[in-house]
Amino acid sequence: MQDSNSLIQQVAQEIAASRNNSTTAAGQTEQQRNEQERPAPGDGHIDAINQVFALFRINYHNQYYAAFKDNELLNQARRLWLNSLAQFAPETILRGARKVIEESEYLPTLNRMIRACQGEPDKFGLVDAHQAYVEACRAPSPKAAYAWSHPAVYHAGCASDWYFLTTNAEKVAFPIFERHYLKLCERVMNGTELPAPNIPALPETIETPLSKEENAKRMEELRKQLDL
Numbered sequence: 001m002q003d004s005n006s007l008i009q010q011v012a013q014e015i016a017a018s019r020n021n022s023t024t025a026a027g028q029t030e031q032q033r034n035e036q037e038r039p040a041p042g043d044g045h046i047d048a049i050n051q052v053f054a055l056f057r058i059n060y061h062n063q064y065y066a067a068f069k070d071n072e073l074l075n076q077a078r079r080l081w082l083n084s085l086a087q088f089a090p091e092t093i094l095r096g097a098r099k100v101i102e103e104s105e106y107l108p109t110l111n112r113m114i115r116a117c118q119g120e121p122d123k124f125g126l127v128d129a130h131q132a133y134v135e136a137c138r139a140p141s142p143k144a145a146y147a148w149s150h151p152a153v154y155h156a157g158c159a160s161d162w163y164f165l166t167t168n169a170e171k172v173a174f175p176i177f178e179r180h181y182l183k184l185c186e187r188v189m190n191g192t193e194l195p196a197p198n199i200p201a202l203p204e205t206i207e208t209p210l211s212k213e214e215n216a217k218r219m220e221e222l223r224k225q226l227d228l
Helices: 004-020 030-037 043-059 061-067 071-087 090-103 110-118 129-138 151-160 162-167 170-189 212-227
Strands: none
Touching (some): 090 110, 129 162, 151 162
8 A cells, every 4th residue: 555645745746746737727617716716725635634534444344444444545635625525624634623523423424524523513603404494484574683593594594585484394404504504604704894785775765655635835926836
């Protein structure tokens, strides 16, 4: 088996080569543009990924070797993880790995690892997805005027469609809401500040229709002005 550091170095070189050989901006797909916008992994990231896979090998021994049966699979996984986790600092990646090891007896997916690196949602004032779903379904109208626990709940409701949430069973509506909500949570935990609900401003003056007598009086005044 190749040395782990050699494999990681090879992965990093392949990522750099793929970026240099990418198509022009006009011909890029959305995925290619997103990949190029990600920070390039450095030596610290390479070392962090090396340590993460070593920790996984120790803690999830049988699962680890079942998932990565040969060097090719291991190499592909490291390339994917290195590229996807480059947005985080190396120490954050290691902290995320320790977190998933402490909390789960199963080898984590990349998505689970990303969420572990992002931090604790409650530290950002975010409730869990199901609690947010219940809040969105129970909130009275107008929705924008409701005192939301976090703007992410409101925006997830808007993205899911309020009518859809109220007219479909939870088993149908919740997965849709959860997908939107978790994406918003990721944005919040990555530093995005979501806008507050757009509450329509009340008019400065409220006009009421003229009565029959007031309307007749107004018409008489206009006729007098015309006669002048």
